[in-house]
Amino acid sequence: MTNQSPLNPDALEAAAKATMGTVYGKLPAEEMHVAVARAAVSAYLAVAQPIVNSVEELDKLPHGTVIFNSLDEAVSKYGDDWYFPGIKHRFATVVSLPARVLYRQTEEATNGR
Incomplete structure (x- = not known):
């Protein structure tokens, strides 16, 4: 490391x-x-921590990205959907824009999924 x-x-x-x-x-x-x-x-x-203002920008973010949406909720991207942390595969959520990117997964990390 x-x-x-x-x-x-x-x-x-x-x-x-x-x-x-x-x-x-x-x-x-x-x-x-x-x-x-x-x-x-x-x-x-x-x-x-750039601001995401459109669905197109949101769709371009890689798997593993975490954002803070306009409703003050942290959500993470899993595949093409957004989930509340710790609730993958149960309830996808709609992201309220604008949103601030808190964490963006690196390409090396996403290649292994």
Whole structure:
């Protein structure tokens, strides 16, 4: 097992760019620390946990993806359907959009199913 960071590297790069854009902006010093933190976290989440707005985008997500739908429910994709965690093969659910992607299964992991 490799010792990899649990953080998304693409999201970290986006956060770093957003942070530098804020630092080199023209904000008063007392506002800068909040603005820098907000820019970094917002940019990170936009890449690491994107928003899904359409059924087409939802259908493209791989098996094993976990999302948080607009009804504040976490649901996971199993095959082509969405289920509440721990209730696979019993009751498929309808996903209320928009939804935020919390976890996206890697292709290596999905090839073994």
